[in-house]
Amino acid sequence: MSDGLENVVAAHTVLSEVDGQAGRLIVCGRSLDELAGHTGFEEMAALMLAGFVPELPGPKELPTALGAARVSLYEAVVSGARLPAELGPVEAVRALTALIPDGEDAGTLLKLLAAPAVFTPAVLRVAKGLSPIAPDPSLTQAADTLRMLGGNAPTQEQARALDTYLVTVADHGLNASTFAARVVASTRAGLASAVLAGISALKGPLHGGAPGPVIEMLDAIGAPENARPWLEEALDRGDRLMGFGHRIYRVRDPRADALKAAIRKLGADTGRLALAEAVEQAALAILRERKPGRTLETNVEFYTALLLEALGFPPEAFTCVFALGRTTGWLAHAHEQIAGGKLIRPQSVYVGPRPQQAA
Numbered sequence: 001m002s003d004g005l006e007n008v009v010a011a012h013t014v015l016s017e018v019d020g021q022a023g024r025l026i027v028c029g030r031s032l033d034e035l036a037g038h039t040g041f042e043e044m045a046a047l048m049l050a051g052f053v054p055e056l057p058g059p060k061e062l063p064t065a066l067g068a069a070r071v072s073l074y075e076a077v078v079s080g081a082r083l084p085a086e087l088g089p090v091e092a093v094r095a096l097t098a099l100i101p102d103g104e105d106a107g108t109l110l111k112l113l114a115a116p117a118v119f120t121p122a123v124l125r126v127a128k129g130l131s132p133i134a135p136d137p138s139l140t141q142a143a144d145t146l147r148m149l150g151g152n153a154p155t156q157e158q159a160r161a162l163d164t165y166l167v168t169v170a171d172h173g174l175n176a177s178t179f180a181a182r183v184v185a186s187t188r189a190g191l192a193s194a195v196l197a198g199i200s201a202l203k204g205p206l207h208g209g210a211p212g213p214v215i216e217m218l219d220a221i222g223a224p225e226n227a228r229p230w231l232e233e234a235l236d237r238g239d240r241l242m243g244f245g246h247r248i249y250r251v252r253d254p255r256a257d258a259l260k261a262a263i264r265k266l267g268a269d270t271g272r273l274a275l276a277e278a279v280e281q282a283a284l285a286i287l288r289e290r291k292p293g294r295t296l297e298t299n300v301e302f303y304t305a306l307l308l309e310a311l312g313f314p315p316e317a318f319t320c321v322f323a324l325g326r327t328t329g330w331l332a333h334a335h336e337q338i339a340g341g342k343l344i345r346p347q348s349v350y351v352g353p354r355p356q357q358a359a
Helices: 041-049 062-078 089-097 106-127 141-150 156-168 176-186 191-202 211-221 224-236 254-266 270-290 300-310 315-340
Strands: 016-019 024-027
Touching: 024 041, 024 254, 041 062, 041 141, 041 156, 041 315, 062 106, 062 141, 089 106, 089 191, 089 315, 106 141, 106 191, 106 315, 141 156, 156 254, 156 300, 156 315, 176 191, 176 315, 191 315, 211 224, 211 270, 211 300, 211 315, 224 270, 254 300, 270 300, 300 315
Parallel strands: none
Antiparallel strands: 016 024
């Protein structure tokens, strides 16, 4: 038996392969290098879902269909409704997503793909005392998300940077949230229930809830010259350095490099990037010194934090934006599981006390 099901094969998939030894991610036969920075959210969704949902619009028609789904969701759920402002962003987006009726058709799938793009900006604006902004169906999902968040049309560079992030995190093997989505899908509960399971798993700090603390760490360090002493003190206290180490990768997480390149193209605050690079170099050096038997490299969380911060998302909403990208993978995996028709039902080994036998 393996704790946490590590090294246990629970599914055969055509969707993605994570090669932790080589530091390589393949999605639907294409490497991350081919996809990140060259593929938009809609094209990625079409690539992953086309084989499972024949009635789904193709890459050219999908932006229009997604735009219509955003408008429909806004009018049905956001417009004139009292948004759950008392909840945090992830809980609020999850609550609003739960209003989408379950189903396995293309219409339900489009609404679920559009949901984080509509709900995340809306709940963030309401929390700040601002009114939500209605979608513009003529824009791409990435561009419209940024417009609904900030109130102004984003630059092409900003929209491209968000697209790069959403594509980079669209799928990553059988991670915790994807496995949760597949388990629920295997019961035929419906796509909305599968996505809600994914959001709930992603919320955990050991999965998608980790990028926010990277910003807290950078803020606390403040300047490049403070990096090494601050990091050493953190390790002396037994703290985990956020943004470093990964359960699968034994080399550098390839997604970190894709996001770092996106930040450079974005032309974000160079001082902030210089601080992050100084922290990264110091952290990697210290980790090699203190943990020579372990491979602890930069992971996707580190540069995710910088990119989303530069695009105007607050740290408490980073997991919501992660969900915006990963919903594509959840839905593809849910359909793959449904097509296989097998209920996921692993066995457990009882290790508790045995009943006393009468003499």
